[in-house]
Amino acid sequence: MTDSPSDRPEAADGGTARETAPDAGSANASAAAEIAGRVAEQVGATSWSADYDTAKVYVDRDRWVEAVAAARDGGLPFFSWLSAIDWSRQVEVGESVAAPDDLEERYEVMCRLSSVTDASAVHLVTSLPKDDPTIATLVPTFGGAEWHEREAAEMFGITFEGHPHLVKLYLPDAFEGNPLRKSFALLAREVKPWPGTVDVEGMPGATGPSTENVEAAAMEGGEE
Amino acid sequence: MNFWLLVVVKVLVVAGAVMLPGALLVIFGELKISAHMQSRIGPYFAGGRFGWAQPLADGLKFMQKEDLVPAAADARVYRLAPYIVLISTVAIYVIIPFGPDLTARDLDLGVFFLLAVSSLSTLGVLMAGWSSGNKYSLMGGLRAAAQLIAYELPMVLAVVAVAVQAGTLSLGGIVQAQAHTELFGANIHLPYLITGQLLGFLIFTTASLAELARIPFDMPIAESELTMGYLTEYSGLRFTMFFLGEYAGMVAFTAIAATLYLGGWWLPGLSPEAGYMNVVGPIVLVTKVLLLSFLFIWFRWTWPRLREDQLQTLAWKWLIPLSLANIVGTALFKVIM
Amino acid sequence: MTTRLDPTVAMHLSDAAVSVELETPEMTLNIGPQHPSTHGVLRLVAKVDGERVDSVEPVIGYMHRGYEKLAEVRTYAQITALINRIDWVSGFCNEVPFVIAVERLMGIEAPERAQYIRLILAEMTRISSHLLFMSSYPLELGAPTPLMYALREREHVMDLIEGVTGGRFHPNFNRVGGVKPAAGGGSSTKKVVQDLPSGFFDGTRRAMDRVDLVCDELDTLVTGNELFRARTVGVGIIPPDKALAYGVSGPNLRASGVGFDLRKHEHILPYDDIEFEIPVGRNGDCFDRFVVRLQEIRQATRIVRQAVDRIPAGPLQAKVPRILKVPQGQCYVRAENPKGEMGYFVVSEGGRIPYRVKIRSASFSNLSILPWILAGQLIPDLVAIMGSLDFVLGDVDR
Numbered sequence: 001m002t003d004s005p006s007d008r009p010e011a012a013d014g015g016t017a018r019e020t021a022p023d024a025g026s027a028n029a030s031a032a033a034e035i036a037g038r039v040a041e042q043v044g045a046t047s048w049s050a051d052y053d054t055a056k057v058y059v060d061r062d063r064w065v066e067a068v069a070a071a072r073d074g075g076l077p078f079f080s081w082l083s084a085i086d087w088s089r090q091v092e093v094g095e096s097v098a099a100p101d102d103l104e105e106r107y108e109v110m111c112r113l114s115s116v117t118d119a120s121a122v123h124l125v126t127s128l129p130k131d132d133p134t135i136a137t138l139v140p141t142f143g144g145a146e147w148h149e150r151e152a153a154e155m156f157g158i159t160f161e162g163h164p165h166l167v168k169l170y171l172p173d174a175f176e177g178n179p180l181r182k183s184f185a186l187l188a189r190e191v192k193p194w195p196g197t198v199d200v201e202g203m204p205g206a207t208g209p210s211t212e213n214v215e216a217a218a219m220e221g222g223e224e
Numbered sequence: 225m226n227f228w229l230l231v232v233v234k235v236l237v238v239a240g241a242v243m244l245p246g247a248l249l250v251i252f253g254e255l256k257i258s259a260h261m262q263s264r265i266g267p268y269f270a271g272g273r274f275g276w277a278q279p280l281a282d283g284l285k286f287m288q289k290e291d292l293v294p295a296a297a298d299a300r301v302y303r304l305a306p307y308i309v310l311i312s313t314v315a316i317y318v319i320i321p322f323g324p325d326l327t328a329r330d331l332d333l334g335v336f337f338l339l340a341v342s343s344l345s346t347l348g349v350l351m352a353g354w355s356s357g358n359k360y361s362l363m364g365g366l367r368a369a370a371q372l373i374a375y376e377l378p379m380v381l382a383v384v385a386v387a388v389q390a391g392t393l394s395l396g397g398i399v400q401a402q403a404h405t406e407l408f409g410a411n412i413h414l415p416y417l418i419t420g421q422l423l424g425f426l427i428f429t430t431a432s433l434a435e436l437a438r439i440p441f442d443m444p445i446a447e448s449e450l451t452m453g454y455l456t457e458y459s460g461l462r463f464t465m466f467f468l469g470e471y472a473g474m475v476a477f478t479a480i481a482a483t484l485y486l487g488g489w490w491l492p493g494l495s496p497e498a499g500y501m502n503v504v505g506p507i508v509l510v511t512k513v514l515l516l517s518f519l520f521i522w523f524r525w526t527w528p529r530l531r532e533d534q535l536q537t538l539a540w541k542w543l544i545p546l547s548l549a550n551i552v553g554t555a556l557f558k559v560i561m
Numbered sequence: 562m563t564t565r566l567d568p569t570v571a572m573h574l575s576d577a578a579v580s581v582e583l584e585t586p587e588m589t590l591n592i593g594p595q596h597p598s599t600h601g602v603l604r605l606v607a608k609v610d611g612e613r614v615d616s617v618e619p620v621i622g623y624m625h626r627g628y629e630k631l632a633e634v635r636t637y638a639q640i641t642a643l644i645n646r647i648d649w650v651s652g653f654c655n656e657v658p659f660v661i662a663v664e665r666l667m668g669i670e671a672p673e674r675a676q677y678i679r680l681i682l683a684e685m686t687r688i689s690s691h692l693l694f695m696s697s698y699p700l701e702l703g704a705p706t707p708l709m710y711a712l713r714e715r716e717h718v719m720d721l722i723e724g725v726t727g728g729r730f731h732p733n734f735n736r737v738g739g740v741k742p743a744a745g746g747g748s749s750t751k752k753v754v755q756d757l758p759s760g761f762f763d764g765t766r767r768a769m770d771r772v773d774l775v776c777d778e779l780d781t782l783v784t785g786n787e788l789f790r791a792r793t794v795g796v797g798i799i800p801p802d803k804a805l806a807y808g809v810s811g812p813n814l815r816a817s818g819v820g821f822d823l824r825k826h827e828h829i830l831p832y833d834d835i836e837f838e839i840p841v842g843r844n845g846d847c848f849d850r851f852v853v854r855l856q857e858i859r860q861a862t863r864i865v866r867q868a869v870d871r872i873p874a875g876p877l878q879a880k881v882p883r884i885l886k887v888p889q890g891q892c893y894v895r896a897e898n899p900k901g902e903m904g905y906f907v908v909s910e911g912g913r914i915p916y917r918v919k920i921r922s923a924s925f926s927n928l929s930i931l932p933w934i935l936a937g938q939l940i941p942d943l944v945a946i947m948g949s950l951d952f953v954l955g956d957v958d959r
Contacts, residue, residue, distance in 0.1 A: 080926075
């Protein structure tokens with residue numbers, strides 16, 4: 001179900017080893033693939049995928065606004081959300097990607113559009129290089145993109161060119177740094193580096209974390 | 225008796241025996257009635273099972289609070305405002321007749337005095353709103369000014385119709401007129417509500433709800449928008465004065481409405497010259513006051529508040545023309561009958 | 562002679578000046594973050610001219626708790642415990658799309674009984690959230706009585722939810738693969754799988770009857786109230802194209818005439834076996850938004866009654882490894898939260914914790930339309946419109 005040209009490194013080779021849920025899943029899976037294929041044609045995308053009933057269409061950065069507008073005119077008028085993913089080999093806290101050496105470091109900006117007559121929806125995805133995280137704004141196309149882009153800008157440090165009011169949304173004005181970047185450390189982790197247990201307390205009388213909290217206990221002792 | 229001693233006695237009686245108990249009774253009624261309308265119980269702790277001491281407890285609580293004057297407030301005006309509101313309300317009690325001889329001072333210009341003095345409270349509210357040094361208070365004060373001025377007119381015009389029908393401005397005279405006017409020549413005497421002033425009564429009631437700034441006309445306070453409007457910065461004893469002024473005003477205005485439209489201390493069937501009317505009269509008037517207060521309380525807990533422009537439309541485009549029509553109708557009626 | 566005012570004092574003075582020509586410049590009014598009507602810590606910097614609002618800039622972030630960053634350092638079970646706090650009024654509904662996303666990535670499906678329990682609790686949460694709206698919205702307009710009536714019946718629903726999950730607002734009842742199989746905690750009780758509490762079904766039916774009664778009461782007291790209609794009909798109209806452009810979803814979208822409900826289209830819970838209708842409004846004003854939610858409560862009681870009759874026997878959770886490792890993949894699942902569309906985009910790189918979780922919260926998009934819709938409104942209408950959008954700051958700020 002996936003076209004994989006060489007410039008798409010994330011291993012979304014879905015459909016083969018993964019089994020989606022028996023009844024509803026397969027119907028949705030093909031529906032997602034249909035949508036993804038159709039939208040990919042409409043916007044002139046480089047590739048698409050539809051694993052786990054999630055239709056994703058990959059477009060180039062220069063064609064971002066036209067692609068989104070074309071998808072909207074093609075029957076997906078509902079602007080659901082816009083956000084980003086930071087693909088990095090080196091993560092300050094948390095777990096890194098499955099295959100860090102094969103990873104192409106970038107920011108992936110994704111925007112989800114959906115229909116209001118049926119369940120069709122698509123994620124339009126584009127990649128931004130880490131040294132130049134800029135992209136055109138979607139505000140003229142969708143008014144609702146204003147707040148979503150402000151959030152992505154402050155969380156990831158992405159600049160949306162042409163945005164009317166690109167100031168911080170959630171964070172205080174004087175805040176420095178971009179919290180959702182993988183390079184942003186959490187304060188608690190300055191004291192106890194990853195993957196040590198922080199903020200997990202055992203029941204009174206117990207020596208360590210509660211045995212109920214299996215995951216925490218596993219994280220405390222375990223390697224990846 | 226020495227004139228000035230008499231004046232002092234009358235003031236004390238009016239304030240102590242009429243206004244305070246009346247206001248406290250209505251406050252307690254509001255607490256309990258609103259509670260039962262909302263499927264709650266209301267106060268049940270202070271003063272035993274019925275919580276009758278709750279208003280007293282609230283009063284004591286307010287008295288022991290810190291006397292705050294905000295730093296940005298204009299202190300002299302801020303301190304003066306509650307007194308103006310309270311005094312203008314209490315002054316109305318002077319002319320209310322409780323019995324044939326039970327009026328603090330039955331002025332010949334009773335109605336005129338009433339309307340003049342009650343509109344002073346507008347000034348007090350505006351002073352409170354402006355001097356608090358707070359944008360919300362300012363907005364509340366401005367809304368209050370617009371609303372109170374707008375609803376003065378229908379009230380005045382409604383009362384004019386009653387004065388035309390009674391032929392006198394004195395409140396005692398109006399009650400006597402209701403008691404003595406014969407209906408179509410027969411020996412039946414009915415209050416003005418039934419003999420032609422129904423529209424006037426409705427207009428007067430609506431206008432007095434607005435003068436008291438009660439829901440549905442509580443834009444000046446508008447708790448969910450302006451956090452208490454012009455009252456935002458007031459606390460402690462000053463707030464008590466506003467609070468008491470509101471309920472004293474409610475008792476006063478319902479007493480006036482009862483006097484003008486419902487016959488005051490007189491009931492159809494009772495002889496107004498009988499000696500016992502000085503004892504029965506106050507009871508009759510108090511009953512009417514409580515009934516009207518119940519109505520006002522009921523309105524407050526049922527309806528949301530009107531928006532400012534809707535409120536103004538109601539006053540200028542509806543109540544004033546209707547009250548003018550009411551005057552014309554009353555005059556025609558009086559001439560023809 | 563002029564007196565110099567201390568700058569900290571001068572800040573609080575109104576800056577509306579009256580010149581000879583009576584031109585009044587606009588005043589900047591801060592509505593919030595502490596305010597009776599902002600549904601939480603929302604700050605609106607409003608430029609007002611008398612009663613008319615010229616422009617409004619919402620300042621949010623006072624409730625920002627960093628859920629998306631937290632999700633990158635928590636295991637999937639730990640995240641489930643956290644996310645019911647996003648839209649704290651509808652706690653249970655926040656968990657459902659997330660666990661289903663994880664289930665999809667793992668390729669497991671919850672057993673039917675668990676799905677029905679999810680459906681019942683989700684609809685009860687919808688009733689509870691909408692009843693809270695019924696109580697707070699007339700209060701903002703000045704009518705204090707519906708508050709008591711609606712909350713009185715909401716207590717019955719909350720008691721039922723508490724009886725099943727142990728929590729009124731934060732149930733933490735969903736597990737990957739189903740729902741929590743034991744009502745008690747600790748390893749000693751794990752051998753005996755406890756199901757729903759006894760008396761749950763009868764209690765639910767009784768509670769649904771009471772909720773229907775209070776809907777009738779609210780219909781008479783509020784919807785039929787002339788003053789309420791005067792305050793809400795024609796106020797704050799959101800045209801459907803604007804709603805779509807801003808991502809407004811849920812009852813707000815349906816009040817604008819777009820009859821789209823995820824329960825009919827996304828097949829994540831067994832709504833297909835149940836008959837219910839989608840209330841759709843006509844004008845998109847505040848009144849329509851109110852009535853749509855009132856009708857949704859009625860439809861929700863209908864759904865719950867049918868679900869309670871149909872619920873099959875069976876296990877409460879599928880077989881799931883003790884330490885969850887989710888295979889690599891990206892999945893987005895959305896559900897019909899009482900406030901609108903809520904979805905989770907889970908990016909897993911094959912470990913015990915996700916690589917990225919993007920939370921699509923309904924109130925964030927619903928609130929983003931405020932600057933557009935509030936421009937030029939009167940202040941009382943501002944309160945009416947904000948209340949009718951029914952947002953929760955936890956949902957907005959995450």
